[in-house]
Amino acid sequence: MKFISKYNYLSILFVLILASCSVDDSANKDEEKPTISINYTEGFPQACTELVKGETYTFKAMVTDNLALAAYSLDIHHNFDHHTHDDQEETCDLGDVKAAVNPFIYVENFTIEEGLTSYEINISLTIPDDIDTGDYHCAYSVTDLTGWQARTSIDIKIIE
Amino acid sequence: MVFARSQGLFFQSYNINMFYKTLSIWLCFSLYAMACTQDSLIIKGLVVNAKTLQPIEGVNIIGDGFFSISSSDGSFIIKNITNGNYVLNVSHIGYAPKTVNVHVWRNMDLIYVALDEAVTNLDAVEVNGKTSKRRDKESSTISYKVSKEFLNQNRENSLMQTLSKIPGVSTINIGSGQSKPVIRGLGFNRVAVVQNGIKHEAQQWGNDHGLEIDQYGIENIQIIKGPASLVYGADAIAGVVDIKPNKIPAINSFNGEVNLLGESNNDLLGVSVGVKARKESWFYRSRLTLRDYGDYKVPTDKINYENYIFELHDNHLRNTAGIEANASFNIGYSSEGFTTETSFSNVNAKNGFFANAHGLEVRTSSIDYDSSSRDVDLPYHKVNHFKITNNTSLDLGNHTFHLDLGYQNNNREEHSEPIPHGYMPTPPDSKERAFNKNTYTLNVKDVFKPNAKHDVVLGVNMEYQDNNIGGWGFLIPEYTRFTVGAFGYDQFEINKNLHLQAGIRYDFGVVDTHSYFDWYPSTRNNDDNTISNIYLQRSQDKTLNFGSTSASVGLSYLRNKITYKINIGKSFRMPLSNELASDGVNYHMYRYEKGNLDLDPEASYQLDMEVDYSAKKFSVALSPFVNFFDNYIYLNPTSSYYETLQIYEYTQAKVFRVGGELSASSTVLKNVTLNASAEYVYSRQTSGPKKNFTLPFSPPLSGRLSANYQFKDLLFFNSPQLSAELKVAGAQNEIVPPEQVTAGYQVLNMAFVSKLNSSKNSLPIEMRLKLNNVFHTTYFDHTSFYRLIDVPEAGRNISLSLTIPF
Known part of the structure; x- marks a missing residue:
């Protein structure tokens, strides 16, 4: 490193590095992801929640964004094969691995009224009677107007 | 004597x-x-x-x-x-x-x-x-020659990782052994890889596999950093990695070499044996390469990806082991004014993917991945690339005719544990995706000198691709594609030191996409509140025609030790079938990819310059560029959903880019050489839904400083050299959804290179001992595929390689 002072080209290099680092035109650009959370009193379902067949539940999650929210989705699918796990702090006990016969599946998208920066997802859903009980996975996702996305997922069970 | x-x-x-x-x-x-x-x-x-x-x-x-x-x-x-x-x-x-x-x-x-x-x-x-060095100086094309010595001295785990030491060249990596070329921030189908005059055709668009080329036995590579459609046709819009045919062996010669490589980080063992021989006119060469490696190690024992924590066993990145076996055989004939060489090669590889997250999708499994760090379990991919090429040249008076013929088959399969997704039930087997692509190429070129002042090249390129798909996951439709292009260019010697180069080309292409229907029904809510189960159509039968003109004009001026070059060119790229017609769910990336049949061929205009000063003890080169894309094709994350997956739509946007490379080298003392280089690209989308954003996978500002000390011969070490290289990369704060900001880093690599005199009567053995990531630094590479799931780059690695000639 002692050669730096002697050799101009090295100084030029570092000037170039510094100069380029200072280029900043992040204005007019949304660089923030939306957020999504079930970690509040009304948030539903919480990790390891057991849902009873035939019952109606209100799925609730809070979403926010710095500029404008755009759309959200709810996906409930079985985890009988233990293919994944959720991102909640609590770890749930999973049942035995089994084959699906008539698993419950819920796959829906919704849009959010334009211009909102915070919104509470509120989906009323009846668990059908004729579906397989066992481990399920519940995944929420939300996008903002720019195209950033946030996701969260929760391990739940459907019981008789 | x-x-x-x-x-x-x-x-x-x-x-x-x-x-x-x-x-x-x-x-x-x-x-x-x-x-x-x-x-x-x-x-x-x-x-x-x-x-x-x-x-x-x-x-x-x-x-x-x-x-x-x-x-x-x-x-x-x-x-x-x-x-x-x-x-x-x-x-x-x-x-x-x-x-x-x-x-x-x-x-x-x-x-x-x-x-x-x-x-x-x-x-x-x-x-x-004229030496080839002189010819390169006279050509206004801004290119970089890579010699066998450079490849040997800088050999990394993949060809592109080796080449990424060249300013302006970087890679998109997945795991330790696979990488794709990126030139000045653009990669995938925007960089053409050419081997023996034939464009290498695989599934270049995919970001989770590498180049199917044996990195051993390559003697000479030319890298063009800039649009080069003029000579190379579509896809060479950002640059070319041109792997030149090897030199014909000397008359009445037989020689060969054994390359051995061992690495500590992923317990790699590699052997490559090459022979070449020539009688009078007939010659042949052959090479076998085998590489086997285990899971690579990262300098962390857990990975935090969003809210997930993956504990790593022994710092091993679970299931990233792989094996590669390659073979090639060439036979040729050379006599006065006529040379022909036919090459048969096969590259076969199987590589595992990180088991805890496939793409962005977090997975758990009952597979006991940690029982062995060398086995390859699901998910993995396997690929076989078979290639036959023939290069023939014939001198007739002041004309030289070149004919390149090529057939290649790329067969790639991606396997993962079958699990249901959305409306898709559990698939019957692990074969998620399969691609089988046949490519036929014919290039004809006439190089002639009408008089002492002109060097003219006229050529025609033809290529036919047939891409078939299989497996239970759908990403790109089957297609056939035919392209034909004709070009001509002239290098005119205005005077001994001033050369003008100009050329024009026209290409025509037809892409025929085939229809695809899901193999399982999806539930649809109809307007009249009824529900129907339908097999959704994912792609359509379509025939699309594209035509495009490319052109280039440039000057080179040699003045004593300084070479000046300026070049302005227009290049193009035809939209790919997935960009045009995909309509599929990529579960591993949590996205739904939607093609656009109205896409135009991409057009890129670029101004390149280069100033190069080369003297005996000091050299410096600066190569800036300015680039404008009229309609850059880009997979844009929208704010809408399709079956709970975010819709990513292929759109076109204007893009402005500027950047360049600076490199300098100096022999400060008799035995000390210092090198420094820096590269930078600034990219902006100037229209479209992501206006003001950069492009995906933009490499950060980076530089390399290296010092090389040449020792006196010692014992059996002949010309031993010790070198240290510091790679410095700035933070990449320029991102586009769904990327993350990546912090800057510094990594120190060291190497000891020497020839070994085994005995006086044989050629010296070349030995290279390298220590990569000396300080076991934890850092993230913005253009690594695993960056998305917060996996750091490989930890410290000691590698020893020997080249034993015979």
């Missing part, structure tokens, strides 16, 4: 004394019986570099009343000579001229001339023939 021996003796002695000769100033030739007519004799000979024993092309061999220039394999022929003694003046720029006395008679043998590299200033040598 002159030797006259019988051929057998000569070769014995040539081999035995080869090493001695490389160090000495030798000139040798031998005489040998051969049939010839009495009054019209022939002098045949070979010119080699005395130090490297490599053939030298373009050497002037001048006698009284006759004249010849050595061809690319170093050979030359002088015809219509009568019996007697002659004096040959052998000269070439960059080498000390030599005078050879020859006795010509009926049974004379080949003449071997070994030239020493000139120590005098080049200006003192009269320019008769």
Whole structure:
């Protein structure tokens, strides 16, 4: 490193590095992801929640964004094969691995009224009677107007 | 000095004394019986570099009343000579001229001339023939030549990782052994990889596999940093990695090498054996390569990805092991004015993917991944690339015709544990995706010199691709594609130091996409509140035509030690079938990818410049560029959903880019060489839904500083060198959804390179001991595929490689 002072080209290099680092035109650009959370009193379902067949539940999650929210989705699918796990702090006990016969599946998208920066997802859903009980996975996702996305997922069970 | 021996003796002695000769100033030739007519004799000979024993092309061999220039394999022929003694003046720029006395008679043998590299200033040598170095300077194309020495000294786990030490070249990596080329921030189908004149065609669009090319046995690569559609056709919109055919072996030679490689980080063992031989006209070469490696290690014991935590066993990145087996065989014939070489090669690899997250999708599994760090479990991919190429050239007067023919089959399969997704039930097997692509290529080129001032090239390229798909996951439709292009360019010598180069090209292409229906029904809510189960159509039968013009004009000016180049060009790229017609769910990336049949061919306009100052002790080069895309095709994350997956739609946007590379090297002390380089690209989308954002996978500002110390010979170490290289990368705060900001980093690598004298009678063994990531630094590479799931780059690695010639 002692050669730096002697050799101009090295100084030029570092000037170039510094100069380029200072280029900043992040204005007019949304660089923030939306957020999504079930970690509040009304948030539903919480990790390891057991849902009873035939019952109606209100799925609730809070979403926010710095500029404008755009759309959200709810996906409930079985985890009988233990293919994944959720991102909640609590770890749930999973049942035995089994084959699906008539698993419950819920796959829906919704849009959010334009211009909102915070919104509470509120989906009323009846668990059908004729579906397989066992481990399920519940995944929420939300996008903002720019195209950033946030996701969260929760391990739940459907019981008789 | 002159030797006259019988051929057998000569070769014995040539081999035995080869090493001695490389160090000495030798000139040798031998005489040998051969049939010839009495009054019209022939002098045949070979010119080699005395130090490297490599053939030298373009050497002037001048006698009284006759004249010849050595061809690319170093050979030359002088015809219509009568019996007697002659004096040959052998000269070439960059080498000390030599005078050879020859006795010509009926049974004379080949003449071997070994030239020493000139120590005098080049200006003192009269320019008769042009070296390839000189030709590169005269060409306005801004390119970078990579030699076998560079490849050997910088060898990393994949060809592209080796080449990424060149300023302006970077890679998109997945795991330790697979990477794709990126030139000035653009990659995938925007960089053409050419081998033996044939464009390498695989699934370039995919970001989770590498290049199916054996990185051993390559002698010479030209990298063009800029649009090069003019000569290379579509896809060369951002640059070209042109792997040149190897030099034809010297007449009556047989040699080979064994390359051994061991690495500590992923417990890699690699063996590659190459041989080449030539009689008079026929030659062959062959190579076998085998590489086997385990899971690579990262300098962390857990990975935090969003809210997930993956505990790593023994720092191993679970299931990233792999195996690669390659074989090639070439046969060729070379005589005066005619050369043909046919190459058969097969590259086969199987690589595992990180088991805890496939793409962005977090997975759990009952597979016991940690029982062995060397096995490859699900998810993995396997790929086989088979290639036959033929390169033929024919000299006819002042025309040289080149014909390149190629057939290649790329067969790739991606396997993962079958699990249901959305409306898709559990699939029957692990074969998620399969691609089988056949590509046929024909290139014809005529290189001619209408007069001393012009070098003209006219050419036609034709290519037919047939891409078939399989497996239960759908990403891109089946398609066939036919392209044909014609081009012409001229290099005009305005004066000795000023050259103008201009060319134009037109391409026409037809893409035929095939329809695809899901193999499972999806539930649809109809408007009348009924529900239907339908097999959704994912792609359509469509025939699309594209036409595009490319052009380029440039100047090069040589002034003493400085070369100036300026080039302006337009290049294009045809939309790919997935960009046009995909309509599928990529579960692993949590996205739904939607093609757009209305896409236009991408057009790129670029202004390139280069200033290069090369003196004996100091050289510096600056190569800035400005680039504008009229309609860059980009997979845009929208804010909408499709079956709970975010819709990503192929859209076109105007893009402005500016950047360049700076490199400098200096011999400060007799034994110390310092090198420094820096590269930077600034990209902006100036229209479209992501206006003001950059492009995906933008490499950060980065630089390399290296110091190299040449020791005196010690014990059996011959020309030992110790080098240290610091790679410094700035933070990448320029991102586009769904990327994350990546912090800057510094990594130190060290290497000890030496030749080993095993015995006086054999060629020296080359040894390279490298220590990568000396401080076991945890850092993230913004352009690594695993960056998305917060996996750091590989930890410390010690590698030892040996090249044993025979």
